[in-house]
Amino acid sequence: MINTQVLLARRPQGKPVAEDFRVVENEVRPIREGEALMENQFISLDAGFRNWMDEGAGDDVLPAMALEEPVMGLVAGKVLESNRDDMRVGEVLVGRLFWETYSIAGPGDLLTPIQEKYKLSANLFLGVMGDTGLSAYFGLIRVGNLKPGETLLVSAAGGAVGNAAGQIGKALGAGRVVGFAGSDDKCRWLENEVGYDATINYKAGDVDAAIARACPDGVDVYFDNVGGDLLEPVLNHINYQARIPFCGAVADYTATEGSGPSNLFRLVADCGRLEGFMTHYWMDDYEAARDVLAGWLSDGSLKNYEARYQGVEKCGQAFEDLFEGGNFGKAIVEV
Numbered sequence: 446m447i448n449t450q451v452l453l454a455r456r457p458q459g460k461p462v463a464e465d466f467r468v469v470e471n472e473v474r475p476i477r478e479g480e481a482l483m484e485n486q487f488i489s490l491d492a493g494f495r496n497w498m499d500e501g502a503g504d505d506v507l508p509a510m511a512l513e514e515p516v517m518g519l520v521a522g523k524v525l526e527s528n529r530d531d532m533r534v535g536e537v538l539v540g541r542l543f544w545e546t547y548s549i550a551g552p553g554d555l556l557t558p559i560q561e562k563y564k565l566s567a568n569l570f571l572g573v574m575g576d577t578g579l580s581a582y583f584g585l586i587r588v589g590n591l592k593p594g595e596t597l598l599v600s601a602a603g604g605a606v607g608n609a610a611g612q613i614g615k616a617l618g619a620g621r622v623v624g625f626a627g628s629d630d631k632c633r634w635l636e637n638e639v640g641y642d643a644t645i646n647y648k649a650g651d652v653d654a655a656i657a658r659a660c661p662d663g664v665d666v667y668f669d670n671v672g673g674d675l676l677e678p679v680l681n682h683i684n685y686q687a688r689i690p691f692c693g694a695v696a697d698y699t700a701t702e703g704s705g706p707s708n709l710f711r712l713v714a715d716c717g718r719l720e721g722f723m724t725h726y727w728m729d730d731y732e733a734a735r736d737v738l739a740g741w742l743s744d745g746s747l748k749n750y751e752a753r754y755q756g757v758e759k760c761g762q763a764f765e766d767l768f769e770g771g772n773f774g775k776a777i778v779e780v
């Protein structure tokens with residue numbers, strides 16, 4: 446059985462490019478005791494994994510990715526053979542594996558079965574029913590404490606977490622939902638298709654003035670996916686006791702020099718709160734959250750938007766596109 450794998454050929458300098466990765470073919474070896482063979486179906490492209498591509502990154506639990514080894518990523522796949530009690534042949538599972546057509550899940554690899562009760566395809570468990578949707582959901586509710594009628598502003602609004610955050614914000618009753626995106630096309634898509642009330646192309650002109658126009662009542666919750674320099678103009682428009690759920694810092698993952706706001710005092714003056722979070726801290730509550738998300742999917746208030754690529758060999762290009770803003774929705778590769 447031939448395995449097509451995408452290796453980390455060199456460490457990206459700043460933004461990753463397709464040439465940082467290399468496609469190879471290898472024979473799949475037989476599984477050993479405590480292992481299972483997975484046939485991968487979908488691979489999720491996640492900006493956060495860029496953090497493990499640098500020399501010396503990570504920690505003892507999850508060290509930096511090794512050169513000339515398959516790239517680590519979130520994967521949904523079917524169990525083909527199993528020597529593990531917790532993995533049944535035929536079961537579809539989601540977990541951290543590699544950019545490849547077949548993966549061997551070892552004893553330490555934690556994979557979770559997709560919940561068949563929802564009768565949804567596996568790709569959704571990498572999208573709105575997976576980390577993506579759950580990050581938007583918990584970030585808005587547990588950290589953002591979003592209340593009906595409030596103004597919600599979202600960065601990387603056209604990305605995976607961002608488009609879900611806008612839709613979930615609406616479902617939770619936000620009065621106005623505004624998003625940052627990096628092109629006019631993406632802004633139009635967010636307003637016409639996803640349901641954002643207004644958008645700001647952060648690459649075009651005076652961002653501060655654009656926020657003032659798009660958020661005439663100020664910003665109550667800023668769901669931040671990017672960090673970097675965008676936070677500064679946003680802080681100029683936050684309301685009293687505004688909340689900033691800090692989900693990720695995609696601008697900083699590739700920055701070659703430090704960036705960030707010079708006006709953090711606005712948080713003091715407006716009694717605001719900026720709080721980072723890791724979604725997996727709420728793992729015990731995933732099923733309850735998925736019940737809600739599945740309800741919104743079935744009544745149409747939530748959609749799973751995807752930028753889908755065909756073939757595992759497209760992973761490198763898809764990852765490059767992610768940092769160039771090429772994805773409208775969740776970037777995913779159908780293996």
Ligand SMILES: NC(=O)c1ccc[n+]([C@@H]2O[C@H](COP(=O)([O-])OP(=O)(O)OC[C@H]3O[C@@H](n4cnc5c(N)ncnc54)[C@H](OP(=O)(O)O)[C@@H]3O)[C@@H](O)[C@H]2O)c1
Nearest residue numbers: 493601604605606626627670692693694695696723724770
């Ligand atoms: N805390 C958690 O547990 C958790 C879980 C999942 C994801 N995350 C984080 O959530 C964030 C979004 O992840 P995602 O998977 O949904 O990625 P994504 O939004 O689908 O893709 C990244 C998007 O960021 C935008 N972007 C890239 N560079 C930028 C810059 N310098 N300034 C502003 N925008 C920039 C691009 O869109 P434009 O066209 O708008 O430029 C791009 O499409 C990431 O920071 C990720 O690490 C956190």
